Amino acid sequence: xxxxxxxxxxxxxxxxxxxxxxxxxxxxxxxxxxxxxxxxxxxxxxxxxxxxxxxxxxxxxxxxxxxxxxxxxxxxxxxxxxxxxxxxxxxxxxxxxxxxxxxxxxxxxxxxxxxxxxxxxxxxxxxxxxxxxxxxxxxxxxxxxxxxxxxxxxxxxxxxxxxxxxxxxxxxxxxxxxxxxxxxxxxxxxxxxxxxxxxxxxxxxxxxxxxxxxxxxxxxxxxxxxxxxxxxxxxxxxxxxxxxxxxxxxxxxxxxxxxxxxxxxxxxxxxxxxxxxxxxxxxxxxxxxxxxxxxxxxxxxxxxxxxxxxxxxxxxxx
Amino acid sequence: xxxxxxxxxxxxxxxxxxxxxxxxxxxxxxxxxxxxxxxxxxxxxxxxxxxxxxxxxxxxxxxxxxxxxxxxxxxxxxxxxxxxxxxxxxxxxxxxxxxxxxxxxxxxxxxxxxxxxxxxxxxxxxxxxxxxxxxxxxxxxxxxxxxxxxxxxxxxxxxxxxxxxxxxxxxxxxxxxxxxxxxxxxxxxxxxxxxxxxxxxxxxxxxxxxxxxxxxxxxxxxxxxxxxxxxxxxxxxxxxxxxxxxxxxxxxxxxxxxxxxxxxxxxxxxxxxxxxxxxxxxxxxxxxxx
Numbered sequence: 099x100x101x102x103x104x105x106x107x108x109x110x111x112x113x114x115x116x117x118x119x120x121x122x123x124x125x126x127x128x129x130x131x132x133x134x135x136x137x138x139x140x141x142x143x144x145x146x147x148x149x150x151x152x153x154x155x156x157x158x159x160x161x162x163x164x165x166x167x168x169x170x171x172x173x174x175x176x177x178x179x180x181x182x183x184x185x186x187x188x189x190x191x192x193x194x195x196x197x198x199x200x201x202x203x204x205x206x207x208x209x210x211x212x213x214x215x216x217x218x219x220x221x222x223x224x225x226x227x228x229x230x231x232x233x234x235x236x237x238x239x240x241x242x243x244x245x246x247x248x249x250x251x252x253x254x255x256x257x258x259x260x261x262x263x264x265x266x267x268x269x270x271x272x273x274x275x276x277x278x279x280x281x282x283x284x285x286x287x288x289x290x291x292x293x294x295x296x297x298x299x300x301x302x303x304x305x306x307x308x309x310x311x312x313x314x315x316x317x318x319x320x321x322x323x324x325x326x327x328x329x330x331x332x333x334x335x336x337x338x339x340x341x342x343x344x345x346x347x348x349x350x351x352x353x354x355x356x357x358x359x360x361x362x363x364x365x366x367x368x369x370x371x372x373x374x375x376x377x378x379x380x381x382x383x384x385x386x387x388x389x390x391x392x393x394x395x396x397x398x399x400x401x402x403x404x405x406x407x408x409x410x411x412x413x414x415x416x
Numbered sequence: 417x418x419x420x421x422x423x424x425x426x427x428x429x430x431x432x433x434x435x436x437x438x439x440x441x442x443x444x445x446x447x448x449x450x451x452x453x454x455x456x457x458x459x460x461x462x463x464x465x466x467x468x469x470x471x472x473x474x475x476x477x478x479x480x481x482x483x484x485x486x487x488x489x490x491x492x493x494x495x496x497x498x499x500x501x502x503x504x505x506x507x508x509x510x511x512x513x514x515x516x517x518x519x520x521x522x523x524x525x526x527x528x529x530x531x532x533x534x535x536x537x538x539x540x541x542x543x544x545x546x547x548x549x550x551x552x553x554x555x556x557x558x559x560x561x562x563x564x565x566x567x568x569x570x571x572x573x574x575x576x577x578x579x580x581x582x583x584x585x586x587x588x589x590x591x592x593x594x595x596x597x598x599x600x601x602x603x604x605x606x607x608x609x610x611x612x613x614x615x616x617x618x619x620x621x622x623x624x625x626x627x628x629x630x631x632x633x634x635x636x637x638x639x640x641x642x643x644x645x646x647x648x649x650x651x652x653x654x655x656x657x658x659x660x661x662x663x664x665x666x667x668x669x670x671x672x673x674x675x676x677x678x679x680x681x682x683x684x685x686x687x688x689x690x691x692x693x694x695x696x697x698x699x700x701x702x703x704x705x706x
Contacts, residue, residue: 104541132609133530140521140540140584143577148543151554158554165560211447214440221441227693228448232455234689234696238638239656240678243663244458247469247671254457257473287451291700298701339545347547350640350656357663370549377553378645390550397547 152394159388164381176388186389188364189372192278196368197345200285205337208289212296213326226297233290241284242354246271249280271355274365281351281366292337299333300326328413335412339404346397349374369393462675469671481672485680488673492658492665493650496677499658503637506571506654510636511629513575514583518628519621521578522587523613527599543581548641556645570646571639571654575632583628586699590624591617627699630692634685655681 134141159176161169180186215225235241248254251269259266270276303326311321327334349370352360360367360375373393377386461469463480489496524530525537559570578584594617602612618625640656647653650661659681662674689696 128530129528129609130530133524133528133533136520136524136528136609136613137530137536138520139517139576140524140578141536143517143574143579144539144543146558147555147574147577147579148546148551151551151558152546154554154557155551158557163557165557211444214444219440221444225444225448226697228452230693230697231686231689232451234634235455235638235682235685237640238682238685239640239659240458240681243659243674243678244454247675248454252470254454254473257471261473294697294700298697343545343547347549349549353640353644354660354663373549374641374645378556383553383557386553390553393547394550397545401545 155387155390158384159391161384163383163387165383166381169384172384176385179385180388180392185364185367185372189360189367189369192360192365192367193346193348193369195278196282196285196348197342200282201338201341201345203282204286204289205292205334205341207286208293208337209296209330209334211289212293212300213322215297216300226294229293230290233288236284236288237350239350239354242351245280245284245351246355249276272362274361274363277356277362277365281348281355284351285345285348292341295333295337296330299330303329331412332414335404335408339401342400342404343397346370346393346400458675459679462672462679464672466670466672469675484672484676487670488662488677488680491670491673491677492661496658496680498651499653499655500680502568502652503654503656506568506643507633507636509568509572510575511632513572514578514580514628514632515625517576517578518580518583519587519618519625520613521584522591523609523617525584526588526591527596527612527617528609540581540584543579544585552641552645559646565646566648566652567646568652571636571642580632583631586627587621587624590621594620623695623698626692627695630688630695631699633688633692637685637688 158169160172160174162172162175163169211225211229215222232241249270250256251267251272253270255270256266256268268276270280307325307329308321311325316324347370348368352366352368352371353374356362356366356371358371360371369389370393373386373389376382376389456475457473460475460477461472462484463477463482464472465481465483468481492499521540525533525540555570556565559565564570564573598616598620599612602616607615638656639654640660643654643657644660647657650658653661659674659677662670662677666673
């Protein structure tokens, strides 16, 4: 079971009688001491580095903390400032386009290739390695530098286009109309890791379903629509939730390709880039904290909506 | 097992099947080439003079121009091996931290019965999805208060308290697959939890530990955001931050040297991928799949 299906199953426990509850409690506290001892490092990490900071940033978001002076309480001023901050709106727009276009494209490609690479085909291991490799290297600075060259004025893309006789001189990374799309393409290029998850899921579908369908004369397309899609839907869901969360966090590629500016003309100003700029180049940590909370709220909303919509299309057979 | 049998049943081949398979391989090879070409081109280009990089889209090399490597190695304030060592220190710390802290927590979640386990487990699952950007500001303030900015501690310390919950989950999944009879036999022999954990489970968890080590290696090696924030002096830079500073040092024009050092930075990741692929694929499948 994936992390997500565990989460969504946690609440389905059903009613219990007081006696059952007492018995359960007794059993549940069997290894109390040992349990908390083994859990201790994680608990420290949770409170010091995760929950603590989340709560602290809620407080900081109501202040003007700048690391040098003690924080002044501002109330909701930072949040009000967000309403009129054009660059914040731009960063939201850029990020939403990146998530909204990049993730579906990436997942569609991952699913398509995974279905092509079906069980036991020749060369499976080779293809899987080739497709998986970019997703391992994709978040590195080296690849971002490569992208900067490839989509530059004299980059590989233009060289190839010129070879084909086209008069290609656009610098894609320095043109506000194209820059974001080069980053979306980079995200699509890393389709390998969701693909590996799809492959594992496809392997779980019993071959006999397809054999029975084929005997009944079902075409490959209807086999895909009626067997593969429903049985794979929990995994599509898992990939969707995870890749959306990942895409909201994209940072390195935009930072390197735009050399830290989010340019040209803020066309690659990802939300995380703007947050970094506010927090760590301007040291406006109050505003950055407010931005962090907005990000958390946005991601939580997206995830919650995903879970709600899942009822309509995700099929659990257990 | 069933896979090979099913594959053999499929074996009777009509010409149409044959054609379909041919088309499929053609498509897959075309996509593979498209995917991998930029990487191959970067390797080849790192062996070309910069002015040739701007006009040679092909992969043919007339001569090996290794000067890029010498030039890139010494282009920054320290020789490149300095940054490689910095990265190696951070990565080793992160791996050791993750292996110890995540396996301890995983043992508690998978094997021990204690009050509040369900709640903590749910919280653990949710923290997997919390973006670093949401907590980085207070974390920075905390490390700053303890004078740890511009040291490796902010990059390594959190790993010793299992902040990478993803690996806790991965190991919980793995331990659940290990028969409980083994623990019970050890309990009857009088073993306590520490011994069951250390002598029974840890040896059996090697695949999960390897997966954790390899993922931690690749992710920490390529991590850019955290070192960018915490490492302020160039002498402390890890490889990704050093690599990015090429853009300023050479005003972004010396592509030969930049590509050469990019290749150097990718080699350890590539090797980890090559030798660890089996574990990566399994690890990602057990946490992602059902």
